[in-house]
Amino acid sequence: MTFTPVIPIVLLVLAGLALTGLALVGGIRARSAAVRVAWLLRIVMVVLVVIVALRPAIPSNSQGPTASGGLEVYFAVDTTSSMAAEDYEGEQTRLTGVKADITAITEALIGAQFSLVTFDAAAVQRVPLTTDASALESAVSVMTQEVTVYSRGSTIDQPLDLLTSLLEDSAKRNPTNQRVLFYLGDGEQTSGTEPKSFAKLAPLITGGGVLGYGTAEGGRMLEFDGFADEYSTLDYIQDYTQSPPADALSRIDETALGKIAQELGVTYTHRVDATGTPQLVQGIDVGDLEVEPGNPGGPVELYWVFAIPLGLLVLWELVRLSGAILELRPRREHE
Numbered sequence: 267m268t269f270t271p272v273i274p275i276v277l278l279v280l281a282g283l284a285l286t287g288l289a290l291v292g293g294i295r296a297r298s299a300a301v302r303v304a305w306l307l308r309i310v311m312v313v314l315v316v317i318v319a320l321r322p323a324i325p326s327n328s329q330g331p332t333a334s335g336g337l338e339v340y341f342a343v344d345t346t347s348s349m350a351a352e353d354y355e356g357e358q359t360r361l362t363g364v365k366a367d368i369t370a371i372t373e374a375l376i377g378a379q380f381s382l383v384t385f386d387a388a389a390v391q392r393v394p395l396t397t398d399a400s401a402l403e404s405a406v407s408v409m410t411q412e413v414t415v416y417s418r419g420s421t422i423d424q425p426l427d428l429l430t431s432l433l434e435d436s437a438k439r440n441p442t443n444q445r446v447l448f449y450l451g452d453g454e455q456t457s458g459t460e461p462k463s464f465a466k467l468a469p470l471i472t473g474g475g476v477l478g479y480g481t482a483e484g485g486r487m488l489e490f491d492g493f494a495d496e497y498s499t500l501d502y503i504q505d506y507t508q509s510p511p512a513d514a515l516s517r518i519d520e521t522a523l524g525k526i527a528q529e530l531g532v533t534y535t536h537r538v539d540a541t542g543t544p545q546l547v548q549g550i551d552v553g554d555l556e557v558e559p560g561n562p563g564g565p566v567e568l569y570w571v572f573a574i575p576l577g578l579l580v581l582w583e584l585v586r587l588s589g590a591i592l593e594l595r596p597r598r599e600h601e
Contacts, residue, residue, distance in 0.1 A: 270321040270408065272492030278561035282316040302407075304586065307579055314439040314576040319492075322568045336445050336553035338395060338436060340430060340474075341368055343409065344451030346386045346420045347503060348516035350411040353485030355539050360479035361411060363537050364450045365419040365475060367379060368406050370543040371448065372399050381432065385424040387584040391432065414503060416487040419453045420520060424460040433470040439479035441520070446550055453478060453519035456570055461522070473550055476527035476534045481519030487516055487568050 270280055287311055292434045293305035343364055354363040372380060380402040382393035433445060447467065455461055487503045505514035527534035535546065561600060 272319050272321060272578055273413055274304050275320075276414050277416070278316060280320055280533070281485065285312045299526050299595040309581070311579045311583070312467070312577060314579070317572045318569045318576060320569075324566045324568060327342075334530050337375065337446065337551065338381070338440075339371070339375055339378045340381050340429065340432065340445065340447045340471075341371075342383045342385065342447065342449045342451075343427045344420070344422070345384045345409065345411055346387070346454075347411055347414055347417045347452045347487050347490070348420055348456075349479070349516060350487040350490065350517040351480055351485030352487070353481040353483065354479055354537075357485075360410075360452060360485075363540065364477075365406050365409065367450065367543065367546070369403055369538060370540070371547055372396065372402055374544065374547045375550065378559040382406065383428060383432070384409065384427050385417060385421075385428075387418050389425040391428065395436070410446055410492075410494065411487075411490050413492045415491075415514065420452075421457045421459065422451060422453060422455050422526070423450075423463065423464070426464060428468075429467060433467060437470060444472045444551070444553075445470060447471045447475045447530065447532070448474050448546075449523075449531075450479070450532070451477075452480040452516065453522035453523060453526075454480075454516055455519065463568040464526050468529065468531045471530065474530065474532045476519055476523050476530065476532060476544055477546070478518055478523040478534065478536045480516065481518055484515035484517040486513045521558055551579075573588075 269275075288308045289305050289312065292308075293302050298303060345361070349358055349360045349364070352358065354360050368382075368398065376399060377397070379397050380393065380399065382405055383389060383391050383396045384400055392409075393402050396402065429447065433447075436443065436445065447462075455542040489499050489503055490503050492565040493497050502513040504511045516537075520534070524534045
C-alpha cells in the first residue's frame, strides 16, 4: 500500500484529530441515542475524509525491467507551485519536461537502482532505491505540484538534509556502489531565506547533473486543489503585490541552479525541450548487468472506494439538516 497525500500528512492528522475531538465532545453531551448516533457517523465521515485525502493505492504486481548493477541514481524534483509554470516547449508545464527527462534517463540507465525524492513544503522520498524501473516511472507519472493553498514559497535547498541522510546511509551499506544525483527544478527561491550549500554532497556522488526548467520571461501557473478533476478550478495563481492583482509569473533562476551544480561538481543543463537526453547520462557507467524485461504496470488508486460511503454519509447529513430546518419553520410562524 502506498499513499500520496493531497496535503502534508502532519496537517492532515492534526485536522482529523481536531474534528474527531469535536465530534466526541458532541456525542458525550448528546441527550438522546439518535443524536449520539449522528455524532458517531460524523466521526466516521472524518475518518473517511482523511483516508480519501491520503490517496491510498496498491502498487502494481507486475514486475517491470529489473537488473543488477553497481549504480545508484537519485532524482531530486522540485514540486512547488512554480513547477506548474507553463513555459516548457510552448505552454506545457515545467513538470512535463521533468517527467520526460526522468523517463529518458531511467531508460538509458536500466540496471541501476533508482530513488525519487520530491520537495516543496517538505522533502519526501517517494520511491526507495529499486531496480524496478516501472515503479519509478509509475511514481513519476502521477507526480504533481503541491496544493496551492498550502504553498509556503520555494526553498531550493529543501531536499538537502534528506539527500545527505540517504546518500550517507547508502555509502555505509554499499561502499562499492557508485552514486549519481540529478537535481531537477527552476532555481526559484521565494522563501526569503539564503539557501544552504550543496557542497557536502559532492564527496558522496560520482556524477549526475542539475537540470533547469523555465524561461527568463516566465510563465503562469494554474492553481491546484489536489484532485485536478472536473470540479477543480482553472484559475491562475495571482500576484497580489500588484494593483490590481494579476496572474503571477514564475521565472527560472539559472544563476542559483548553476551554483548548485558547481557545489555538487556536476554540469548544469537548461532544459527547453525533450531532445538531447543522451548527453545527460554521458560517462555514467551502470556496471555489469543481467536484465529482465518484465511487464510494467501502474498502481491502482483506492481513494474512490472510501469516497462512495463518504458521499452517502454527506447526503444523509444534508437530509437530516434539511429536516431539522423544516421543523423549525412552523415554530417560528406560530411565535
